[in-house]
Amino acid sequence: MKGRTASVEVLLRSDVKAVHPGAIEFERNGQLERLAAATVIWTTGNANHPVIDYLPIAAQNRDKHNRLLVKPTLQLPEFPEVFAARDCAIDPSNPQPVIAQVAYQQGSAIAHNIKAIMSEKSPTP
Incomplete structure (x- = not known):
């Protein structure tokens, strides 16, 4: 049985603008970017109001x-x-x-x- 692999992209210090079927839009360094993605795992910190x-x-x-x-x-x-x-x-x-x-x-x-x-x-x- 052949092993499976998956490509992983970690985006730090980026603001998620939208998640679409098959892609995520984010802003990094003042630039809006789009990344094709089959699966999106989004984690974020929390802060007090x-x-x-x-x-x-x-x-x-x-x-x-x-x-x-x-x-x-x-x-x-x-x-x-x-x-x-x-x-x-x-x-x-x-x-x-x-x-x-x-x-x-x-x-x-x-x-x-x-x-x-x-x-x-x-x-x-």
């Missing part, structure tokens, strides 16, 4: 990526009436991956805790 940078949260309540540190209940230490989740927040005692499944779980936990507080009960991790 700029508004997070301007919130009045002390530096000791942020991590090295400027994410907000939260308690296990997803409340902000300085403002316990405020909850934060997903990619703008992290619980240092239980860091979670920045994926949709975790966001759904965190959203559910926040809703549960808001309901608990409204019923004069303590929020839970």
Whole structure:
């Protein structure tokens, strides 16, 4: 059996402009380019929304990526009436991956805790 091969092109520091059947358009060094592709695997970083940078949260309540540190209940230490989740927040005692499944779980936990507080009960991790 003969082995299969595939050509791989890695594009760094490029802005994807469009993905079409059979090709990808990207901008690199100010030039718009098109690359024929049968399969496109696109990975990208994530960053906080700029508004997070301007919130009045002390530096000791942020991590090295400027994410907000939260308690296990997803409340902000300085403002316990405020909850934060997903990619703008992290619980240092239980860091979670920045994926949709975790966001759904965190959203559910926040809703549960808001309901608990409204019923004069303590929020839970």
